[in-house]
Amino acid sequence: MDNGYDKPGQMTELLKEIRRYAGHYACITAGACEDKELRVLLARIQKLDVSVVNPLLMSFFEDYVGDALSHDDFASMLSTTESYLFRRSVCDVATNSLNKFFSSVIARLNAVRDDGGNIREAYEAILLGEEGTERRMPSDAEFERALRTRDCYAFKRGFYLLTTLENSYHTKDPPDFTGGAFTIEHIMPQNALASGEWHKMFGPDCERAGCMAMS
Structure with missing residues (x-):
């Protein structure tokens, strides 16, 4: 054929x-x-x-x-x-x-x-x-x-989100996050906003407080 x-x-x-x-x-x-x-x-x-x-x-x-x-x-x-x-x-x-x-x-x-x-x-x-x-x-x-x-904590692309945001501030010399040296860390306890005391301390803008960072 x-x-x-x-x-x-x-x-x-x-x-x-x-x-x-x-x-x-x-x-x-x-x-x-x-x-x-x-x-x-x-x-x-x-x-x-x-x-x-x-x-x-x-x-x-x-x-x-x-x-x-x-x-x-x-x-x-x-x-x-x-x-x-x-x-x-x-x-x-x-x-x-x-x-x-x-x-x-x-x-x-x-x-x-x-x-x-x-x-x-x-x-x-x-x-x-x-x-x-x-x-x-x-x-x-x-x-x-x-x-x-x-819910970015449970979002499987949360690491991508945070690293891309970070690199947007360093366009000339962006950090290299590919080596596995960086992880997502909590600034506050994971369940902080479930506590009335934390809500009172942060006030009406408590939901705007960022709780995750790269380190």
């Missing part, structure tokens, strides 16, 4: 493609990207532990190395993806629809690329166009409401 790979050079091209995508995957999951900015962005996305996004990231990489995406647009799309995944996590939006959704995003962005359109703008438009669905990018208002009421 003719499968297209018995033609001269076809198998060689297939192996080259496999090797290229293996390189993309190593950059995404193993920190093999030489560009520091991209490496940091990819590492943060991996900390969110949403592996279903990896095919989409590989598609971004393929467009980047093929000069269909500029460095700045690629970095912007990675940042948007990180925000999309983290907002959904904080807002507890189900992830079971993302596999098919990301597959459709890849197909739509490929069509935009083939038509000579702006891939970054198209990607942002696709995410914003899902407002009101399970595939939505939570709005600032939805995200703020969820963040104010979320």
Whole structure:
């Protein structure tokens, strides 16, 4: 049966493609990207532990190395993806629809690329166009409401939240939290706000007192 790979050079091209995508995957999951900015962005996305996004990231990489995406647009799309995944996590939006959704995003962005359109703008438009669905990018208002009421102590991405907040104040020389030397510590006793005495001491703003820190 003719499968297209018995033609001269076809198998060689297939192996080259496999090797290229293996390189993309190593950059995404193993920190093999030489560009520091991209490496940091990819590492943060991996900390969110949403592996279903990896095919989409590989598609971004393929467009980047093929000069269909500029460095700045690629970095912007990675940042948007990180925000999309983290907002959904904080807002507890189900992830079971993302596999098919990301597959459709890849197909739509490929069509935009083939038509000579702006891939970054198209990607942002696709995410914003899902407002009101399970595939939505939570709005600032939805995200703020969820963040104010979320039990961050039991939140499995609480470490990511605190380290990202900390690094936002040190953009030029951010601390490295990947070595395992830092842990989440309690400033007050864990059940402090259950005590009437603690409530009285803090006053009406007791719920605004931060109780967790990195050390």
